[in-house]
Amino acid sequence: xxxxxxxxxxxxxxxxxxxxxxxxxxVLIAGDYRAEISALGAVVEALTVGGRDLLVSNPEQGxxxxxxxxxxxxxxxxxxxxxxxxxxxxxxxxxTEPERGNALHGLISFQAFTPVDVAEDAITLRTELFPSxxxxxxxVLTVHHAVDADAGLTTTVSARxxxxxxxxxxxxxxxxxxxxxxxxxxxxxxxxxxxxxxxTEDRLLPTGTERIAPGSDFDFSRPRTIGPxxxxxxxxxxxxxxxxxxTVTVTAPGGTGVALTAGTECGWLQVHTGDRPEPENNRLxxxxxxxxxxxDAFRSGTDVVRLAPGEDFSASWSIRGx
Numbered sequence: 001x002x003x004x005x006x007x008x009x010x011x012x013x014x015x016x017x018x019x020x021x022x023x024x025x026x027v028l029i030a031g032d033y034r035a036e037i038s039a040l041g042a043v044v045e046a047l048t049v050g051g052r053d054l055l056v057s058n059p060e061q062g063x064x065x066x067x068x069x070x071x072x073x074x075x076x077x078x079x080x081x082x083x084x085x086x087x088x089x090x091x092x093x094x095x096t097e098p099e100r101g102n103a104l105h106g107l108i109s110f111q112a113f114t115p116v117d118v119a120e121d122a123i124t125l126r127t128e129l130f131p132s133x134x135x136x137x138x139x140v141l142t143v144h145h146a147v148d149a150d151a152g153l154t155t156t157v158s159a160r161x162x163x164x165x166x167x168x169x170x171x172x173x174x175x176x177x178x179x180x181x182x183x184x185x186x187x188x189x190x191x192x193x194x195x196x197x198x199x200t201e202d203r204l205l206p207t208g209t210e211r212i213a214p215g216s217d218f219d220f221s222r223p224r225t226i227g228p229x230x231x232x233x234x235x236x237x238x239x240x241x242x243x244x245x246x247t248v249t250v251t252a253p254g255g256t257g258v259a260l261t262a263g264t265e266c267g268w269l270q271v272h273t274g275d276r277p278e279p280e281n282n283r284l285x286x287x288x289x290x291x292x293x294x295x296d297a298f299r300s301g302t303d304v305v306r307l308a309p310g311e312d313f314s315a316s317w318s319i320r321g322x
Contacts, residue, residue: 021061023112030121031149041109042125042143044069044175047153047319054152054258054321056176056274056285063110066274066281067174070109071143071157074135076172077234077270077295078102080205082134084298086168093134100203105174107135113143122146131163138163139307152320159314161307169305170293171315176274176285177260180252184273184283190223191248192239193269197294204232206296223251226286232272234294240264248288262290262317267303270295290317 023040036045043064047054058064082093082103097104113125122145129139142158161167179187196218198207212218217229221239238246244264248271251257262269272287292315293303305313 022058022064024115026115026118026123028121028123028145028147028153030147033147033149033152035145035147035153037123037125037145039113039115039125041111042071042113042127042145043109044145044153044155044173047175047321049152049321052180052256052321053178054319056178066176066276067105067109068176070105070174071155071171072105072174072289073108073141073157073159073171074129074137074139074168075103075106075170075298076268076289076291076293077297078104078204079298080203080296084168086298087166089136091134091136093132102203102205103134106171107132108141116142121148128162137161137165137167137307139167139169150320151318154316154318156314156316158312159307160312161309164309166309167307168298169307169313170291170297170303172266172270172289172291173317174287174289175260175319176287177248177250177258177319178285179250179258180254180256182252182254184286185225185227186253187226187286188223188251189220189226189249189271189286190251191235191246191269191271192221193218193235194237194239195235197234197236197268199233199295204295206234206294206300209236223249226273230273230275232275233270234291235269235271236267236294238267238269246290250286250288256322258319258321260288260290260317260319263315265313265315266290266292266317268292268294290315 022038026037028035032050046057093103113127117124124144144156249259268291270289276282
């Protein structure tokens with residue numbers, strides 16, 4: 001990759017269109033899968049298989065809601081007080097979750113991306129994140145979305161430090177998975193995790209970690225109905241297959257379902273039952289966010305990627321349904 005943001009490919013995509021208030025929309029198709037990708041934030045606006053929604057979609061007008069389908073970088077989740085220290089620098093970023101006094105979900109979800117390669121089943125988008133008072137580092141971020149008739153939607157996010165100092169970095173997706181038409185309380189969740197991050201009730205900031213006891217509320221090592229349980233927690237010590245892949249599976253009573261997989265670069269997993277005070281938005285989908293570092297990592301330093309000038313870092317995840 002060059003050290004500057006390249007110009008867009010001049011090839012016209014047959015799937016490009018104007019997307020609501022969020023820039024150009026690209027439709028990717030492979031087999032029974034159809035994905036809608038926005039040039040604003042490289043957001044996954046929609047994903048279907050055989051016409052069935054696998055994600056909670058955004059409204060047609062206005063900004064995305066609750067970061068549905070967003071790519072979250074250069075930090076996932078929260079920074080308490082928006083304040084952190086990096087190599088002796090005291091840095092203050094904007095409080096984008098003012099009711100809790102936190103900086104939420106990074107900086108790129110509402111930033112314009114340039115499509116640099118567009119095909120029927122894949123798109124590559126790129127943006128340049130310039131230094132700012134709250135993040136005085138210089139990155140180029142590349143997002144590649146691809147649909148496959150068997151594997152569903154795979155997303156790879158790559159960051160390159162084009163600045164002159166080491167940069168802190170983390171990334172995650174923010175999809176709200178939809179298992180079926182039945183209510184979320186009736187869905188079955190399975191994910192293997194050994195440890196949960198404990199948080200404060202008011203600000204959801206970390207207080208420590210606890211082992212997950214067999215049969216306890218957060219033990220989903222075997223498929224279990226979610227029921228009325230509230231979840232908005234990060235998990236680690238994730239179960240993995242022989243290739244290092246973690247899988248989260250959500251199944252509805254009617255037999256439909258959705259699975260999200262992620263590699264070893266994502267050592268943390270945020271799960272949220274989507275509880276909202278508005279009835280029309282409450283518990284519509286299960287947020288599943290494979291993260292490279294935990295909440296408040298820019299303050300704790302836990303698993304933060306240190307990107308030296310000229311270095312790259314990539315993370316990938318996939319979503320498939322049935």
